[in-house]
Amino acid sequence: MIGQKRHGRLIGCTILLLSGGGAMAQHRQSASADPIVVNGRKQLGETQPLRHFDADELRAMGITSIKDMMERLGAQLKGADGANPVYAINGRRPLDDEEVQSLPFDAIQSFDLLPQEAAAGLGYSPNQPVLNFTTKAKFQGFETMANGQTSTDGGGGSADGRFAATRLRGKTRFTLTATWLRQNELRQDRRSIRPDPSLPFDSVGNVTALGGGEIDPQLSALADNPVTIAAVPRDPAARRELDAYLPGANRPNVTDPGAYRSLQPRQRTMKIAGFFSQPISERTTAALSLSAERQRSWSLQGLGTASLLVPAGNISSPFANDIWLNRYVNEADPLTQSGSIWTLHAGLGFVGAFGGWNWSLRLNHDRKHNQNDSELGFDMAGVQDAIMQGGDAFAPFAADQIGVAIRDRSRSIVTTNDAQLILNGTVLTLPAGPVAVTTTFNAQRSRSDSQSRAFPDADSLLGRSQGGSSLALSIPIASAADNILPFLGRLSADVSGGVNAVSRYGPLYTAHASLIWTPVRRVQLLATLKHAETAPTLDQLGAPRIATPNTPFVDLVSGESLFVTSVFGGNPGLSAEKRRTLTLTANIQPLRTDAFRASLFYEEARLYDQAATLSVLTPAIAAAFPDRFVRDAAGQLTSVDLRPLNLHRERQRTVKASLSFSGPIGPKPAKPPEGQPPKMTYLHASLTPALRLEDRLLLSPGATPLDLLDGDNIVASGGRPRWDVQGDLGLYRNGIGMFVQSVYHSGSRARSPIETADLRFASLGTTALTLYANMEQLWPKAGWAKKLMIDATIRNVANARPQVRDRRGDTPIGQQPAYLDPLGRVVSLRIFKRF
Template identity: 30%
Template sequence: MIAASVATPAAAQDRPASPPAESSGDIVIEGKRLDERSIVGASPPLAVLDAAALQALGTTSLAEMLKKLQSLTRSSSGEPSIFLLNGRRISGFEEMQDIPQEAIEKFELLSEADATRFGYPPTRRVANIITKRHFRSLELEQQSNATTEGGGTGIMTRAAVTRLDGPGRLTLGVRGERRLAITEAQRDLDPLPGLTSRSIAAASRTIRGNAAWAVALGRTISLSVSGSAERQADLSLLGVAIGSPDPARQRSVIGTTTGGVAVSGALGDWTWNGTASATNLISTVTSLGGDPSRAFRTRSTTRTLATKLVANGPLVHLPAGDATLVVALDGDDSRSRRAGSSGDAARIFGRRTGAATVTASLPVTSVREDVLPMLGDVTATATGGIGHVTGGGTYPRVAATLGWQPLRAVRVGATIDRKQTPPSVNQLFDPVRSFPNVPYFDNLTGQTVLVDVIGGGNARLAPERQRRNAVDLTLKPFAKRELTLALTYATTDIIDQAISVSQPTLRVEAAFPALFTRDNNGRLLSVDSRPVNLARERRRELTANLFWAGPLGPQPAPPAPPSAGAPPPTRPPREPFFLFANVSPTLRLADRLVLADGQPALDLLDGDAFGGNGGQPRFEGNVYTSLSRGGIAGGFDLQWRAGTRVRSDLAAADLRFDSLVTVGAYLIAPLAKITGGQHWGKAVHIALNARNLFNERQRVRDRDGVTPIGFRPAYLDPFGRSVMVTLRSLF
């Protein structure tokens, strides 16, 4: 969602610059002071955004900003970024999610190769948010949104307080949100035989509170503490069966509380950081109404304690520079308790994990140190680690990267990564529950039927093993302009991948017959969607990311100081337009999946499918652009997904999924621009946002041109086009 982007109010403005000192005839040597909050090292960053570039995004909170930058911050492996705040690791996103964008001074994004500096594998990018040193604000926000076809109306109210004072930080936030359901009748969908009054998007209510506090303990040590609590309740209409007077409903309530602490400091040339977090999640699912014989209630409680300690510093001085060492220790302890209404005793599960990794980075050549300068800068990094899971044995982690920067504007990197990952606690221990009357397309018969879908965890999952090799090229042709082109070619092999089966094709059902239940006539009755291990998958893909942020045209010269007695200038120089643009396409060259040993491979790019929405698209991409000036910003985002095909000898199951292009647009402005500059409107801002502007939905047709019931456009995207209006005040 997009909210208004505004100019910082007077209470949040930086202090004015001091007047220039009179010349004394002395020689003054000026130097640029290094910002200790910056993490930019020897290799060029992928992006550095200042306040003007961030304002062009048209967002107001850090969470919204990162959502708009997701295609830029997400690595080529698909993993999310590592987030730092003022150059330091944090215990969780709760520490910074309520910081308004006006408080952000700069945003830095580093490549995957830099992740090893912070104790992470070289498969994730590093994002650093630098805040203003002094900032105070009270933020009030109100959103209203609705779909243009009816249903799904929602409102959101939010309030937040931010106090920044050097290393000290305090943020408080509360948010409440409500959304109405969307039913089949509101989308003119004929109910499935034997069933009426069904929702295709659940009604929901969410309330969340968050607090974070940070303080400096001396000159080198800092401490931060955060906590949050959230409650989300969803209500789904499962339909009224013929002959039943009471509609079946399902209520899901999830309560989550989290707490975290982070401590960081320095000891000589070494820096260290420790984080700890605790999470308590309570999930309750209850069936209401409908057939009393199928009533159920499940409740699960999961408690997790996670810790991580990282230390890094110089190891030895080499001719090309300092060799550095990073040591990381982390572990977590999870306990899960689940109980149902079937009379079975409550079951308790527990798991502990621990891991240790060591990363060494060695400079091989250096232009600055005059070591083989004709080769540019070459750096080699190696990571080795081992982890242990109670009841699951040990698992290794090995990675190596080689970075070469022959020119200032060119960087080439190569990465080899080998890892083994145990299943998550949710994948193992989530309570087993049944979802009745779910429309399901059966590829074996070409019909859409109502089935019972079984969800939950699978305690027999094996750990996932992954091998990834990647080569990347980064070009930054201009030293003083923010233009970056990044290309990555990667091959990925995944063994024992844990995933939920959702497409009963002939090959899928042959590999996992126990997951599908049919009657004597072959009619599908139930599908077990609990995760299972797939034998192996091999992918090859090419990703690109083009990024630009900067003013259009020359910057106006600063006005000269007025001479004594001269009248003040009539108006300040006009600001230029500021453009932000990001294009991120992905081309999949190969994607072959073997479901079980002894079975032929599925070609997910050429007619085979595993998921419920067809095969893998060979091409998909995202374009985001925004233009701003004087506090007013507007732009659009475009997502394109190529069409896919699911081949079958049965005409009703031989499906074509058309390509899909969706466009969103937004416009934001201070209310003072609309009301003519009244004082009361300067801190109030308005935003208009449209999602799926042209109301495009996925089109699916079989060989005869018929759309199966389960693939009707409104089932695939219940919301369609939606609009949102936001009013926001910053005091």
């Protein structure tokens, strides 16, 4: 009874919190007029924004979420080195990502793009730009989104949706969100993919010799050349005659397994999240974040296979020698793989100030439960016994002779608890300005428990404790505005250092030094040196081993593209990674308006013991990691270990430029009615080319260096493209808009003396087109159009797919275009409604 009363009070409070339809309508009408909240702005110091965006401008562009904003303004929001921005809300660091992503766009008054030196004041790494969102003082509303998409080639469709309810009153905020995704399976037979003729398996069968040589000398004599594989005759009455195998000599039967293999799994995802913040004193605010997500997937992995020994004396065999009968087990269901992932998160945070210092405390608990069930094949001992006892080897398999599916069941549970305390303030004031200091203390305890039926020796129970601290200083050196060394303009330095003690890996160090110089207005030059040591994640160390049969793989040692059993999971032997980088950046605003920006960036990076997954086999990889690849007696690759491993050393040099314009064009429009976006023409355009100057990799000590820009590669997609170019163009006017985004990657090469392993990867360019309409602006008097937005998108407009050719001009089986990009062109329709 008491529990029922408590539940009743909780439900009643929730309803009361989300109620108030009349008041909510009133808040909608005065949305643009709401005052803003600038909580904690001092935590960011006196940093001047690089760009200021008004929320009305973004709504005029058809942007409905922070995700939309990142997609459409990405070139302007990223750092010069391509780093994604970090977030701040009202000048403070958010508790977690959910606090940001669940923030309704209508609750945002404006946002500022701040330079990377502002990141240190929030406890972030001081090499990322900061997006600071300023929220409205009062907001209450609901929003829903529904999206559906499908490929124009057919199949692979999906649908997703979102519901969110938010109430915002100053520093008090409550948000409840629910999201879902339903993705359909896409089978291989829906695409133009030819089967692999090198596979010996077929629904009727093929015969091969035990040692990989000729099957029968008499059959070779009839064929006038050695016969190493022969098709089983489709006529059962002819299978006991040797000459019936002559038409199929060295011409095996081939079955297309496309109907039994998924290119894209069926997936179902549901997530519920809530966020609540509330002042608990005059200068302290507490926040609570809770979320739960479940993801389920299911896919077909092809037909089971059987290689059965048929002795020479078997009554159904016309051969003088023992042979292998290679068949698909098409009498049984296809092999399947299924998985489920539960993710739980709880976060508790406090933000406050005392004595001129700002502080924040963040406590998080995360738990991830991952379970997989893979069918690897069937127990064919019953069929083999029947053949050895004189049964017809070529007859269809009896259902009672096929054993149960051989399964690999694996599961892992990863639990993490962490705490972080950040203190930020001013320690002293120099003539050029105050010296800001940020001190961060962190502690974490993690545990990983993984088990696998197929690999019981790899079961692991890992625990990790880590703790550390860091100190960051922002030091002003010169300031023309304050007449301190005015000939230098504005000059400052950011320095930071930290240590993190990780169990098993010992102390790991980070260091950073930046010099930021603004010699004249609208020109900024930056030079940065960074050193970082990072331990591998528990998932990289202890994820359960999962074996997946019938996966396409490229063997550049033999020049074959074939299907193998791939093993995924963690590697407990990984070492910590070290990374040292030098970056030089120039940011220029050549016009009086902030709408146009130009950047030039150079980076030189050295990586030591980086954790990576090798998805291709080359002679260099085979020499460095021979135990990762298994071949059968005939020398054909059968199994590959794709767990992460450490690469000894890599050096990269990159130069990148960025040009962008985003802002209204034409005469300034009249002020719109309250709650309505302005009637204006808005243009967004950007161009971001990147050129890789060098990318050399040493797989292991003493190995020959690989040039990933000139024919060497470690992934199935080829070497690294020398050029990457992205261009965006958006035009928006009075509720109707268009956005075009194009991406280009130059071609690459995988060099080999073997014709079939000497591959060329063609350059690839794709374009996405989005058309949107703000129905409220088009039909302002229609009730149904109120707060309604519709957009339609075509991704990969030209239906372009990766193209791979060997020296003879042929496409390897495992690198057919539809394997590399199963969906191709995708069309989607999204409806967004606010209440």
